[in-house]
Amino acid sequence: MGDVGLHVSGNPAEAVAQVLAEQARRGGSIVLTGGRTPGAAYERAAQLQPDWSRASAWWGDERCVPPDHELSNFRLAKETLLDRLAKKPDVHRIRGELQPADAAGEYDRALEGVDLDLVLLGLGPDGHIASLFPDSPQLLVRDRLVTSGSPGLEPLVERVTLTIPALLAAHRIVFLVVGGDKAAAVERAFGGRISAETPASLLRDGRAPIDIYLDGAAAARLDNDRRTRL
Ligand code: 6PG
Numbered sequence: 001m002g003d004v005g006l007h008v009s010g011n012p013a014e015a016v017a018q019v020l021a022e023q024a025r026r027g028g029s030i031v032l033t034g035g036r037t038p039g040a041a042y043e044r045a046a047q048l049q050p051d052w053s054r055a056s057a058w059w060g061d062e063r064c065v066p067p068d069h070e071l072s073n074f075r076l077a078k079e080t081l082l083d084r085l086a087k088k089p090d091v092h093r094i095r096g097e098l099q100p101a102d103a104a105g106e107y108d109r110a111l112e113g114v115d116l117d118l119v120l121l122g123l124g125p126d127g128h129i130a131s132l133f134p135d136s137p138q139l140l141v142r143d144r145l146v147t148s149g150s151p152g153l154e155p156l157v158e159r160v161t162l163t164i165p166a167l168l169a170a171h172r173i174v175f176l177v178v179g180g181d182k183a184a185a186v187e188r189a190f191g192g193r194i195s196a197e198t199p200a201s202l203l204r205d206g207r208a209p210i211d212i213y214l215d216g217a218a219a220a221r222l223d224n225d226r227r228t229r230l
Pocket of ligand 1: 033
């Protein structure tokens, strides 16, 4: 089981921006997340490190919409990170405009043999990661790196997502979690038993070190000795 570091601070997006900037400086494959939380970290990472030419950018999941759609995780990263960089990474987006299974198959092939150096994840209030939702059939997919399916939460559009094996193979996993609405999920994911009821907890079964950057509200239900102050 990989080390799990809990880093509680008033500005976890800044801490994650530093992590992203450092990884971009070193190069390697960086897997980006979607959702509402990471945008501030992406904007700050672009300021800290405008040269991502040694890195490649991937996504942990994507909604099955065109790349310019307001729900697109690619569009989020394009607007808050990629368009702000002086030197861009190789970009490997999930083609959400395709049929879900076709997009998943294409991305699975693209990821073959790729070492994922850093995977950034958010955490859903139900404990989902990427588009792997509690007790979903996608959690049982162990023979592929990418799969597709219907979400368990808004936005209710078909998804393409990395699988548990793909995430567990990463060299490093970093979470960015903000807000009291995530406190119960944080407690279950990182303090409770490892279970498909809380997909994030399944990553504790892997070898990759996991660093969780979160604010006080998201950490509110963790007991104090599980915390590391930045
Ligand atoms: C997505 C994300 C998803 C996200 C969580 C948290 O496609 O929505 O990949 O896994 O990280 O749902 O989202 P928020 O940051 O919006 O709370």
